[in-house]
Amino acid sequence: MKKRAILLIIDSLGIGAMADVADVRPQDLGANTFGHILDYRPNLKIPNLKKMGIGSVLSHDAIIETHPIASYGRCALLHEGADSYLGHQEIMGTKPLPAKKMPFVGVIEAVKQGLEDSGYKVVIPDQTMPFLLVEDAVIVADNIETDYGQIYNVTGAIDVISFEKIQAIGKIVRELTKVNRVIALGGEGISVEWILSCVERRADGLIGVNSPKSGVYHQGYQVRHLGLGLNPEEQVQSAAIRAGKEVVLIGKMQDVIIGERAKRIVAIETSLVLTSILEALETTSSGLIAATVQETDLAGHAQDVNLYANLIEQVDEGIGKIIEKMTCEDLLIISADHGNDPCALHSQHTRENTFLLAYQKGRSARNLGDRKTLSDMAASIADFLEVDACKNGVSFIE
Known part of the structure; x- marks a missing residue:
């Protein structure tokens, strides 16, 4: 039938x-x-x-x-x-x-260490606005378009680094954290410098890329959602x-x-x-x-x-x-x-x-x-x- x-x-x-x-x-x-x-x-x-x-x-x-x-x-x-x-x-x-609500600043050092242990170059470009820059190409930070402490974004410029590599970084962040979701995302036609200029601090203290402003969705957008468990x-x-x-x-x-x-x-x-x-x-x-x-x-x-x-x-x-x-x-x-x-x-x-x-x-x-x-x-x-x-x-x- x-x-x-x-x-x-x-x-x-x-x-x-x-x-x-x-x-x-x-x-x-x-x-x-x-x-x-x-x-x-x-x-x-x-x-x-x-x-x-x-x-x-x-x-x-x-x-x-x-x-x-x-x-x-x-x-x-x-x-x-x-x-x-x-x-x-x-x-x-x-x-x-059940997921853990945690702003990225609460896990930033553990994630930095975990990525470094996996062989990645990782820096915190601005200690007053802490987020991670991985391989000079991928930004790991809070998702500032959703509820407090629930999602981390792993954002990259696909013209500079492949989406497969962005995903690989995202999977490590997923393994190291207990929030309900990690999102690996990237777009074409944007530069790393421009994405960095779109990092903002939200009124509640979350720090992350303003994704709509960054233009990541406009051309060649790719995304992978990584859920907890x-x-x-x-x-x-x-x-x-x-x-x-x-x-x-x-x-x-x-x-x-x-x-x-x-x-x-x-x-x-x-x-x-x-x-x-x-x-x-x-x-x-x-x-x-x-x-x-x-x-x-x-x-x-x-x-x-x-x-x-x-x-x-x-x-x-x-x-x-x-x-x-x-x-x-x-x-x-x-x-x-x-x-x-x-x-x-x-x-x-x-x-x-x-x-x-x-x-x-x-x-x-x-x-x-x-x-x-x-x-x-x-x-x-x-x-x-x-x-x-x-x-x-x-x-x-x-």
């Missing part, structure tokens, strides 16, 4: 702050990404999400609850904070490990590949999820993500098609409610086209990885529950309840495709 699972993640479209935010992220109290967008645009055109049952999990005057065609529920975040990378790993079946072989995409099934990773999904024999489609624009899903449905006979719409998250960071609303409408139209192409042997799961409330008093991710919609043609809808982890999606996909179970998550497939 040729079954296909289609997983669509709408990045950052949360449906309300988690119960623990008062204790762990008080800045997120009252956050509700989807709800506040509906406050801003009550006539939001989302006929397909409404038909699937979004009104059964998101209570809002702008949405009249109907008899849904999809099963519906809510997912809590098991990972700490509200992180796209960790959220995606959890979605694909990884049980998050992450084993991609225990995730659903790897289980599907081992079983001989096709796996297609689209958009941000292909950036952050490892799958050695998966087909990868680079796509940032929402229109391209949605078109790529439709094209994959034409060419994929069985297996997993997993995609992430990323521009919604970018709109949240920009606190652009109007843009976010427009993107949701665009995604909803795409969902309708996906449903049209589905057969009775297909499963469609739609959810998010966290929140990013554009109406919050800050421009960072918000720790929110996510909606869960699961649709199969000809199947009756049911209440999937409140799920304890995003990994229930991976467990359900594995169950549906009849492949090895993931390390984390409980299937909702009957």
Whole structure:
């Protein structure tokens, strides 16, 4: 039987702050990404999400609850904070490990020594703004675009040093530290001197490269995310590949999820993500098609409610086209990885529950309840495709 699972993640479209935010992220109290967008645009055109049952999990005057065609529920975040990378790993079946929050200055000497022991030339160019310069080409410092003490960036100019060498340095930093993520990244058309000029001290004391200002994303951008204790072989995409099934990773999904024999489609624009899903449905006979719409998250960071609303409408139209192409042997799961409330008093991710919609043609809808982890999606996909179970998550497939 040729079954296909289609997983669509709408990045950052949360449906309300988690119960623990008062204790762990008080800045997120009252956050509700989807709800506040509906406050801003009550006539939001989302006929397909409404038909699937979004009104059964998101209570809002702008949405009249109907008899849904999809099963519906809510997912809590098991990972700490509200992180796209960790959220995606959890979605694909990884049980998050507790990470240590530490600004890079707290480990700088240990990392310097470890890199030197591995044969690298390492200096601290400015003791008043401490970071590492490795091989006169790679900057190791805090990530200043995320929460305090959670991520270290290993940034290089690919015209000067290969991305493979940047990755090798990043892997050593990963081995030496306990933060939840180390990111190795590089771009073309920029100089080491320019990257160094973009090192800044954030108001909370973090020191790192201002990545957008540096231009690292503009030309020939390459990135590798190195998670704490992450084993991609225990995730659903790897289980599907081992079983001989096709796996297609689209958009941000292909950036952050490892799958050695998966087909990868680079796509940032929402229109391209949605078109790529439709094209994959034409060419994929069985297996997993997993995609992430990323521009919604970018709109949240920009606190652009109007843009976010427009993107949701665009995604909803795409969902309708996906449903049209589905057969009775297909499963469609739609959810998010966290929140990013554009109406919050800050421009960072918000720790929110996510909606869960699961649709199969000809199947009756049911209440999937409140799920304890995003990994229930991976467990359900594995169950549906009849492949090895993931390390984390409980299937909702009957």
